[in-house]
Amino acid sequence: MSDRSKIEWTDATWNPVRGCQKVSPGCKHCYAETFANRWVGVPGHPYEQGFTPRIVETKLFEPLSWVRPRKIFVNSMSDLFQPFVSDSFIRQVFEVMALADWHVYQVLTKRAGRMRSVVNALPARLRGLAHVWLGTSVEDRKYGVPRIRELAQTDASIRFLSVEPLLEDLGQLNLEGIGWVIVGGESGPGARPMEQAWVTSMRDQCALHTPAVPFFFKQWGGVQKSRFGRLLEGREHNGFPEPPLQEAPPRGNRLARRELLELRLDAVA
Numbered sequence: 001m002s003d004r005s006k007i008e009w010t011d012a013t014w015n016p017v018r019g020c021q022k023v024s025p026g027c028k029h030c031y032a033e034t035f036a037n038r039w040v041g042v043p044g045h046p047y048e049q050g051f052t053p054r055i056v057e058t059k060l061f062e063p064l065s066w067v068r069p070r071k072i073f074v075n076s077m078s079d080l081f082q083p084f085v086s087d088s089f090i091r092q093v094f095e096v097m098a099l100a101d102w103h104v105y106q107v108l109t110k111r112a113g114r115m116r117s118v119v120n121a122l123p124a125r126l127r128g129l130a131h132v133w134l135g136t137s138v139e140d141r142k143y144g145v146p147r148i149r150e151l152a153q154t155d156a157s158i159r160f161l162s163v164e165p166l167l168e169d170l171g172q173l174n175l176e177g178i179g180w181v182i183v184g185g186e187s188g189p190g191a192r193p194m195e196q197a198w199v200t201s202m203r204d205q206c207a208l209h210t211p212a213v214p215f216f217f218k219q220w221g222g223v224q225k226s227r228f229g230r231l232l233e234g235r236e237h238n239g240f241p242e243p244p245l246q247e248a249p250p251r252g253n254r255l256a257r258r259e260l261l262e263l264r265l266d267a268v269a
């Protein structure tokens with residue numbers, strides 16, 4: 001399966017963990033589950049085991065082999081902070097991100113409380129890195145909004161909200177410490193509707209905040225999402241934090257980083 005992504009706000013996906021368990025209403029039509037279940041029992045396919053949660057050790061070093069800088073959605077097919085993933089494996093993922101620092105990593109979770117406790121306990125050299133952005137999903141008031149406070153208390157250079165699928169009006173949010181907001185509606189069979197007023201409320205809160213928060217409107221969604229596109233009041237909204245992308249180091253340096261990484265992972269394991 002290609003690691004390139006069609007998701008509008010990223011370039012590629014990296015899945016050292018596959019599969020997940022549902023935690024809140026935003027998971028109801030989980031695209032990752034739908035995709036994974038299509039391949040159950042297909043010998044040799046990465047999702048032969050469907051959506052059963054598992055670690056994929058062979059994927060751990062993948063970003064080091066990608067020479068061209070990319071924005072990477074970490075665990076698009078899973079959630080890094082689900083209970084079965086050990087603190088030690090999460091640290092290994094952060095070790096990789098720290099050393100393959102020519103990419104930007106977008107780490108998104110619905111387990112914001114665990115992310116806060118694990119990330120804040122990492123060594124200082126792994127925390128608050130400019131190229132590692134941490135985000136949480138906010139689909140409704142009951143489950144999603146409380147995650148914002150957990151995220152705000154997490155050590156990160158950029159904290160972002162993925163307000164998708166937006167299931168209701170979220171009311172007035174505290175955006176202090178939030179550096180990016182993505183909003184989108186649900187797509188595919190059974191998609192739940194999203195009202196325009198819910199979206200414009202989010203857009204306006206981002207614009208009126210001091211400092212203004214970059215706002216990205218991903219899509220209206222719907223059963224046939226291509227019919228509804230991504231214009232909001234006649235225009236696209238493509239707000240993004242300034243990504244600190246840099247050139248990859250020469251091959252010799254990348255190999256040296258890989259050796260250093262293996263030493264560090266041995267120490268963590």
Ligand code: SF4
Binds near residue numbers: 021024027031076
């Ligand atoms: S947390 Fe994310 S990956 Fe896991 S079931 Fe929910 S939507 Fe799917």
